Amino acid sequence: MCSMKLNKSELTRRRFVKTGLGAGLYVAAAGYGISASGCASEKPVRLGFVGVGGRGMGMLKVALSLQGVEITAVCDIVEEKVTRAQRLVEAAGQPKPQGFTGPEDYKKLAELNNLDAVYTATPTNLHTPVMLAALRAGKYGGTEMPACTEYDQASELVETSEKTGKPCMLMENYAYMRNVKMILVMNQLGLFGDLTHCECGYQHDARYAGFGPNGEMLWRALGGKINNNPYPTHAIGPVAQWLNINRGNRFEYLVSMSSRAIGQNYYAAKKFGPDHPAAKMKYAAGDVNTSLIQTNNGITVTLYYDTKNPRPPDWIYRIQGTKGIYSGTLNKIYLEDLSPKPHTWEETDKYQEKYDHPLWKKYGPVAQSSGHGGGDYLCFRDFTEAIRNGTDTPIDVYDTTTWSIITKLSAESVANKSRPVDFPDYTRGKWQTRKPELIKV
């Protein structure tokens, strides 16, 4: 592996291309025989994209910005979206990728010989089928979240990944954001002491995403048939990493409760009129879902899903232990032995300088230009590096399923007056001996 240190120079090696598709695009320097740093060439990583809607196109731009990554196939049931994606790839100086448009064409895509991995950004119900097709065809899988919503889906993903030796990575971009990565480093160094509690939540007003420009109900608005936390992984992913879940620790059980469901009706009536179907529809899913999780070593985690009422975003990400606390809401910290004033929050700047995660130190200037606070770039980069090196993905199939299955666990608990529901152990006991990666700072 080339050990070059990437920083601003990567940006200068990139060309900014006007695509004619409504956006500019940074593309990696054409050809990668010898890079600007003098590193020898590396085998390209060849990707197929399934689902090139909003998220898929966004990540396609990220993939095209990575050196040595080629897009050889794209698939979407909407032909114009396939064409749009093909044009974007060509505009980046790569050959036109093969296009697929049938509802199950992702299976044909997965079988292609000129492909190393499949990434999917389809609606939720297709994540497991697309990943299974990829793994069975001997390809790496990368999926948007959640990867699965049923126990049998989770088990099948784990078994298929173990049998084929092909990793399945939840592309959890929020686990790559700068503050949560810094906390990962600080926690590993013991700065928060022995942990007691964490808090996290997917909390922003996402009502708009359920509707098209003329008020037509999209797949998100038509969901909500199950009363649960349907989207837990942005919140729980970083916390699971802090707590070494599946690596010496595990989530034991969860209790969950939902509020009443009225936000989407109110929104649709106000925006599209009281006779709009979404204004009259009865939703099963409560507006605010709250779960409480207990870990094997006695740490509690509060997890919120809250997207159906008007509200500014709040990425809580709180970590708390015997020596101090960090609050993502405030982006402030308090460490009893280090902070200057007792009982007083402190800015994080000086900690950022000292404890920035190595990925951020190395790629920060480039990552910052991508979405979700740089998380999109770093997550996709980690995925493609694992493919290139033939290693397991940093978010492995056990993390992918453990984080995703909270959708099901929360549904069961809510349906049973918040009774506790046990987490399945997808590692089948290996969590006791698996070790967290030690971060070198």
Ligand SMILES: NC(=O)c1ccc[n+]([C@@H]2O[C@H](COP(=O)([O-])OP(=O)(O)OC[C@H]3O[C@@H](n4cnc5c(N)ncnc54)[C@H](O)[C@@H]3O)[C@@H](O)[C@H]2O)c1
């Ligand atoms: N990680 C993040 O920050 C983030 C952000 C946005 C969305 N997402 C996730 O990405 C996924 C897609 O969301 P989106 O906002 O792009 O939705 P979208 O509706 O814009 O895109 C979904 C695409 O999948 C296509 N599709 C549907 N059925 C298909 C099939 N059988 N084969 C191939 N393509 C098919 C649709 O035509 C559409 O283009 C969701 O799981 C969502 O939760 C993640």
